[in-house]
Amino acid sequence: MEQHRTGHPQRRQRPQAPLSQQAPLSPQGALAEGTPAVYRVAARPARPVPPVVLALRRLPKPRLTGLGGGLFAAATMFALGLLDWLLFDGSAVVFGLLFLPVSALTALWVREADLVTAPISVPIAFAVGIVPISGGTGGFGGQTMALVTALAVHAGWLYGGTLVAGLITCVRKVRMMGRRQRRGRPGGGPGRRG
Secondary structure (H helix, E strand, O other): OOOOOOOOOOOOOOOOOOHHHOOOEOOOOOEOOOOOOOOOOOOOOOOOOOHHHHHHHHOOOOOEOHHHHHHHHHHHHHHHHHHHHHHHOOOHHHHHHHHHHHHHHHHHHEOHHHHHHHHHHHHHHHHHHOOOOOOOOOHHHHHHHHHHHHHHHOHHHHHHHHHHHHHHHHHHHHHHHHHHHHHHOOOOOOOOOO
């Protein structure tokens, strides 16, 4: 009785000479005379990375929940409001300029499942942080009126920080949807998280 092979036949590969034995390219790009033609892809020289990009890559990349992002933004803005009150006598410009990076970090550090919470928690953090610099007197009513007035007067910073958080959230959401779409295609490799 004759048995048939069930496995696939294997192909034999020819051994290749190491790269050190292959002829280098001449300055004009042609191979030297009398050498076998070997196709090689020339490696591109690595571009130097700017120091700012290197510094940004070293920053921590925590992934906060929606509640954690809101607490981070509110606590940071309250601490910055106190520092602004102590060092700059409650300058609204300093507070507003500090609010923009806190908004960006909140939108960058919130995990992908809670992206929608970043533009919601940032205005709340602004309201919490402006309490120390609002400057109200006369009890609870006076403090409340000073807070409402400060929010109305400095609404430009509030809208600017919310816009920053919203734009970063939208960009992250579009990138996340693109990665999911690539993973869903046949032949699509696993996407990078982040």
